Amino acid sequence: MTQVRGRFAPSPSGRMHLGNLFSGLLAWLSVRRSGGVMVLRMEDLDPDRCRREYAEQLADDLRWLGLDWDEGYGLGGPHGPYLQSQRTELYQAAFQKLEGQGLVYPCFCTRAERLAASAPHRSDGQVIYTGKCRCLTEEEQREKSANRCPAWRLMVPDREMSFTDGLQGPYSEHLERDCGDFIVRRSDGVYAYQLAVVCDDGAMEISQVVRGRDLLDSTPRQLYLYERLGLRPPAFYHVPLLLAPDGRRLSKRERDLDMGALRRRFTPEGLTGLLAFWAGQLDKPEPAVPGELAGVFDWRKVPAGDITVLPELLEA
Template identity: 55%
Template sequence: MDTAEANISTQQETPSSKFGPTVPVGRFAPSPSGRMHLGNIYAALLAWLSVKSQNGRMLMRIEDLDPRSARSEYAAQLLRDLEWLGLTWDGEVVYQHNRLEYYEAAFDELQQLGLLYPCFCTRAELHAASAPHASDNTPRYPGTCAHLSPAELAARTQLRSPAYRLRVPQAVYSAHDAVQGQIATHLAQCCGDFLVRRSDGVFAYQLVVCVDDAAMGVTDIVRGRDLLDSVPRQLYLQELLDLPHPRYAHVPLLVAPDGRRLAKRDRDLDMAALRERFKTPQALLGWLAYITGMVDVNEPLLATDLLQGFSWDAMCKRRHDIVIDGSLLFA
């Protein structure tokens, strides 16, 4: 691989330009690991407003590839909750567990490029070897397994199944985010070679979302700010696999007063509690729009009521995380 320093930019004003003009296409892509919480609802609302304000299409994908965080009852509940909110989608629901052959094909393509290698490092070893560099707390991989000899590979394979990492170039990948502005990451310095398949055989998030978004024709990706560091890795994968670059918008997180982000596992302001508290989707969405600064008055609103005034220019003024004190809501 050429190790010369490079700067790589993407012009995201024209997503999928290699395939010609397209109707804007967004997507919901929830993981069925628990009931939706308020932060999930906020991101879903903005994703829906973004594409529907452009007269585009919204698609639905259930990211259930990881058996550790995929339960069918939660998938069904996610769909019911989104429908209750009025955040509807176009077409059939796509389930990642039905798409293994496409991830295998992409993995094989990277393998044929000579860019993959087996990694035997445990999670504890990774955290001990390198401090986190990205905002998602992913440690920069120090290249421990990047140049193992055939004998070392054989010996380590006897002890445990390997994960597979993708070699990254000495290059800066940059893009414009609709909310966070210009971003740039030196892949080798910031994250290092990253996983595309885990040791248990499950394909990694970075690979599968690139494959799925391209296959579904997604042009506009809206998600939480905690995934901002995924963009350069995904730009690199899209480049290698000859996939189009979508537009990105990474929205503020809703956080507790102590700074902790809302999480499904903690049942922070989850849909069960919110539906009991607000009774109607209009009351919930109106309050959510008010506390996040989308409207000036707390009054019942449908999602469609927010379409006319929606713009990313306005959202850019509120790019910082938003504190939500659930104890006051349910006092």
């Protein structure tokens, strides 16, 4: 049996919050339960938001909780570098491969134009791009390039893309209708998350991806990229989101329960036990250590639906 290779790939754009930690713990437990290899990668694509000091703090917070890793940030390994900002050549090569297949095209639309020319929004509010720039002639592209640097989109086919998630079950999207042509390189030259994450997980031989349920609808697009780039996709497990009592998703932007506050209020064992309780691994929130939980971790006990974080449970 091939050894499981899992990863935790946070963005060092601020302090981790409780939701990040929940996904990270489940990823770690799943890998350790199977005796696999854990990789820590920093997804620092955005130069305006990501900082090295955040990456250092993130690594320190993981060590504080008792979540170690076998290769990756700070350790190195055979698949480095483990900072996305240092992997641009890999993304460029993938972009050129897609370009050689005639699948990418420049998009000159402003945000306002994208909204005006979009298909009806999906139920989650996502705009579906209708392909306005897909049929521009080379002359029209040159004219527009004189005034605006384009983003680059991947042309998707009229095709259903389906997979079975390890926690959420069967999931399917029609690429053209539900996703639309999506950006693989921004107008500032930064490669988009969808392309980078596929390149990285493929190159690092990741076989299991555990991440938040909010990324479930990204998976069909990524599976299409895996296919076009000739890479083997991993198994996916999309875990529930942690919600505030008013229904808001916990986020870095609003500084909900970040690790600075959590470390002042909890011991590592206390916080681990609370997260494990929410994940269905404990009958009640009581102190626990990750190493002990790994031996009895069971995906069948993890709830599929989102979890409301009750304030009284955070009174350490």
